[in-house]
Amino acid sequence: MPPQDADRRTSASAAAAGAPGSSATAPQSDWSALMALSQEGDRAAYVSLLQSVTPYLRALARRGGVDGAEIEDAVQDVLLTLHAIRHTYDPRRPFGPWLLAIARHRMADRLRRRGRLLARETALGEEHVTFAADETNNPERAESARRLRAAISALPAGQRQAVELLRLKELSLKEAAARSGQTETALKVAMHRAIKRLRRLLGEG
Amino acid sequence: MGSTEELIATLGGELRPVRRLPPPALRAAGWIALATALIAVLALLRGLRADMTAQLADPAYWVQVAGAWMTGAAATLAAFNVSLPDRSRLWLLLPAPFALLWLWGFAYGCLGDWIAIPEGAPVMADSARCLETIVMASVPMSLVLWLMLRRNRPLRPEGTAWIGALAVAGFADTAHLLIHVVEASLLVLLVNLLPATVILLVGGLVGRRPLATGA
Numbered sequence: 001m002p003p004q005d006a007d008r009r010t011s012a013s014a015a016a017a018g019a020p021g022s023s024a025t026a027p028q029s030d031w032s033a034l035m036a037l038s039q040e041g042d043r044a045a046y047v048s049l050l051q052s053v054t055p056y057l058r059a060l061a062r063r064g065g066v067d068g069a070e071i072e073d074a075v076q077d078v079l080l081t082l083h084a085i086r087h088t089y090d091p092r093r094p095f096g097p098w099l100l101a102i103a104r105h106r107m108a109d110r111l112r113r114r115g116r117l118l119a120r121e122t123a124l125g126e127e128h129v130t131f132a133a134d135e136t137n138n139p140e141r142a143e144s145a146r147r148l149r150a151a152i153s154a155l156p157a158g159q160r161q162a163v164e165l166l167r168l169k170e171l172s173l174k175e176a177a178a179r180s181g182q183t184e185t186a187l188k189v190a191m192h193r194a195i196k197r198l199r200r201l202l203g204e205g
Numbered sequence: 206m207g208s209t210e211e212l213i214a215t216l217g218g219e220l221r222p223v224r225r226l227p228p229p230a231l232r233a234a235g236w237i238a239l240a241t242a243l244i245a246v247l248a249l250l251r252g253l254r255a256d257m258t259a260q261l262a263d264p265a266y267w268v269q270v271a272g273a274w275m276t277g278a279a280a281t282l283a284a285f286n287v288s289l290p291d292r293s294r295l296w297l298l299l300p301a302p303f304a305l306l307w308l309w310g311f312a313y314g315c316l317g318d319w320i321a322i323p324e325g326a327p328v329m330a331d332s333a334r335c336l337e338t339i340v341m342a343s344v345p346m347s348l349v350l351w352l353m354l355r356r357n358r359p360l361r362p363e364g365t366a367w368i369g370a371l372a373v374a375g376f377a378d379t380a381h382l383l384i385h386v387v388e389a390s391l392l393v394l395l396v397n398l399l400p401a402t403v404i405l406l407v408g409g410l411v412g413r414r415p416l417a418t419g420a
Binding site for chain 1: 209210212214217218221222223224225226291356357360361
């Protein structure tokens, strides 16, 4: 990059800190010349111009209340509009006010759009959080599970133990018998009775 | 969106030379000349109003015609300026004093009509022809103005469309005042406002489209 370009960039950043109409006079005359060349199709001048106005546009966006993550989007909006209407620039007039007007319009549009979004959207709370597992997103199923758990805890101790070991922990009859100290037959009977009772409790039988 | 640097490289890569817009005053002058020529052609084709000699002696008539034409001209100048990004929004106020003049003549004529439409005057027949004149003036004027203003790709499409519509209304009414006896009737008012309103609505909707770039 030629040294004068680097200088221009520096002065553009410096201008970004101040009011565009006053302190930015020096880069503006450069900008104006670069824009005139761009209108004639000079690509190098155009790229140099766009790079040079970018820090100024970022500063404008920040001052205009655009949020951190959106600043680059806002800057790009302005650059795209500048590109689309570059034929409307009159090189006899200062470039700064022309660019500033475009930037203000585009940023105001952006803030309006954001305002509309905020008015329509609600922040997500814990109650809106969902999980990939299907059953967590189905409140009816969750309700049945709650009822089933309540019904199981209402069973007599022997039957409850049979359900817990055989169905919830999915042990084999032999393992369940070993763990509970009951015979396999006693467990089978308890399980059978438990199922019957649960059906009754849940209104299905 | 990608990074800003990438965008700059893309825009630089697709840069083509563009033809600069001529100064707004020049473009406005061109359109005003065109509209005025159309008024003259319409007046030739359809003939001046029957009571022209009497009207020429009436200052109120002059005020109204001049008010309508100047409203049209001022609104045109305002439209070509306000559609550019770096021109003041205050341009929208430029036609206001002329519009007051126009409306004053308009109200005055309305009162005059109320009192003085002669018995048996062919008011209805003239009203129908008057509608024709206004459509014949408004449609081509609106079309050309719309095409010209579209090249500006206005950042303020609503203001531009509104003021452009006012320009057409001013010139269309100038044609009407030169050609028709029935002035300032409710019909004329409606016929002047209706195309303006439609243009305003369509302008508000369509005017944004060219600027959707990057949005």
